[in-house]
Amino acid sequence: MNNSNAKLTQGIDWPIVGLYMALVIIGLLSIFAAEYRDGDNVWQNIIHLEKNYARQLMWLGVSAVLATGIWLTDSKFFTATANLVYALGILLLLLVLAVGTGVKGSHSWLGVGMFRFQPAELTKICANLALAKYLSSTETNFTKLRSRLIAAAIALVPAAIIILQNETGLALVYFSFFLVMYREGLPGVLLVIAFSGIVLVLSALLVDKYILLGIFTVIALLVIYFSRREIKRRKSRLLLIVGIWAFCAAFVVFIVPYAFTKVLKDYQVKRIEVMLGKENDPKATYNTRQSMIAIGSGGFWGKGYLKGTQTRYDFVPEQSTDFIFCTIGEDFGFFGAMVFLGIYVALLFRIIHVAERQRSTFTRVYAYGVASIIFFHLAINIAMTIGLAPVIGIPLPLVSYGGSSLMGFTILIFIMLRLDADRQMVLR
Template sequence: MDTHVRTSTDLIKPGIDRVLMALYFILVLIGLFSIFAVEHRPGEDVWYNVLHLSKNYSRQLMWVCISLVLALGILLVDSKLFPALANLMYVFGILLLLLVLVAGKDIKGSHSWLVIGGFQFQPAEFTKLTTNLALAKYLSRLDVDFSTLRARLIAIGLILLPAAIIVMQSETGLALVYLSFFLVLYREGLPGIILIVGFSVIVLVLSALLVEKHILLMIFSVAAAFVIYFMRRSFRRHPERLFLILLIWGFCSVFVMQVVPYIFTHVLKPYQVSRINVMLGKEVSPKSSYNVLQSKIAIGSGGLFGKGYLKGTQTRYEFVPEQSTDFIFCTIGEDFGFIGSIGLLGLYLILLFRIIQVAERQRSTFSRVYAYGLASILFFHVAINIGMTTGLAPVIGIPLPWMSYGGSSMITFTMMLFILIRLDADRQKILR
């Protein structure tokens, strides 16, 4: 009788999505070369820096190696382990966030870091993974009917709990990432009116910041008067409609006259208000707009085809602050120009579409929800980070996945992607 001993290679190969794997390695390599381009100087001993971890690119290489070891471990385990441990991991992530409030360190104005043995770790990055797993686990339960208010509130609570703790750590940017999970809820049946309301609130906030309050109140009043006039006949049969219109008018008026000013005066930090004002063009002081200005200069100087690899002057000579982290996209723009920038965006778009394709072919609710969670987080990170570097979004410290320097981000995004790859490989086995 023939026998066959299953090796680790046998466990990894079947069902692995090679497109996702290839895109991952391409983005990681581009990130490493981009960080190298920022920090390398002529005459430096590259191998010495790598061996002694004296540069960001050498430390990033170390994080990549650690990430690959974790990725290999994920590919070797049974995919049923992830739904089984989802709730436990979520609790562990919440405990880590609470630990930061007690024993965390302040780094660059953010009290969101744990320092362990000389290494800095940001639990707020890791809890994106644990929250995604817990949300997928909850929505895949047989006893959960997501059409009920109770189920929706519990799902929203799973999302907002870590976000609230992260806000307490003065890390508003990462907390906003968790709002991307609402796209997952919408995919699973959350009414579209909730997204409409959310979008309307954003429009109200921007209106309150860009238009003088009394003029805005006059616009609301005139709009309400017109609606009441043209709907006056329907009020006889449906008087509640008049009440609803007046309620909306009152809410909008109070929101722009009282709520928004209070938030910007008492809730947001001065630097956060400054960043939003810079994005809206209301504040042009050199100190507040320096990062974005230098970023746009670097990207614009690349022209159509760029200056060439290792030839960028804005990025290599530290004109752009946080060049290896938040503003790593500038390196692509300056060295490879518009063509290179579009190429990188194209890679991310292909990755997002591929993840959505993978999500739709899943047979289990857990795997589908998890895949959409990953796609939503990636989309938010890419859109906001590139928006930051081009002045289209406020600078809120969102890293570019697999490109920006940072161990917490590299490890978290790698684990999230490879868990999806493992789930997809076993999609025939998981029924729920």
């Protein structure tokens, strides 16, 4: 019996399992803290699934069954079916457009009997598997533009469909796959260009466009002056400088204003303006203000578990889901929040360690995809709750309430553990 148990758990990376369980337990306790009120009958709520913490406990049970099933599956199954799973994921997303239901402004849910789930949470796994399959193929030469475009399409096609479902926040997470591509050889200059584009957009929103135009002109003239010898030898250098100047000028004068008036919806513009401190409407700024008040009121040590006033009196909306970090910040303070974030950091570093010890390109790419997805969710959610990013509905991995999210991250992580376990058994 002991030998069979040893074989069953052989090769599992226990540090990742431990960190996974720690985050799940913290999530359950935080959801309970966000919803519990004096006089609640806890056991009755659990039996009848009347509260989110009771439903999350049920989803944890479902996730445990899924994790066990994944662990008992041959890892070759995931490599063999990666493209098929991706195709099914795309079909699910398209099905949502046809028969999906709306929840709080987004049209991204499918109903199965009494249950609802969000395919966008699960298709991250599909895209990760398909990207790993493609990049590990012997026919893929990732130094070629064609291969890079195909890899980008694998990530961006589901993101485009999710945007049509009015779920922009989850669509942004699919850009995390570009970090994976960077690890596999995507030129760093493309990431620099992407970061520069973000800085350019923020600059256009914060600074008068004519002042920016003047700044760009001065910078261009200085570059031309200090590069004059090189320009004499290569006239193309001057054309490059002028071209970059013209693009930046057109971007801040025409493209950004057009996008904010013709492309983005009013509520999206308001959320961005709230982040930048340019929106004074109390209704528009309410979520962010209450979130920061809750976190700030915790001080260094926190008010204590179940003692947060912002939580207990329902000042912060969506506190079991998008703003679950507020509960942790208020109850356990700065110290507790740092310990909590330290668990995420430890998980990310451990996943990267697992990725780097792989001999299989498929497993390495997949593991980096897991780390990138978790990192994006964590960074955007925390930035959102402290006012550094727009409120876009990104759950905190394994902690925020939500069956689709919990199951999605469980499947994501345990497929990686299964793939890694087979590597270890081969080495033995």
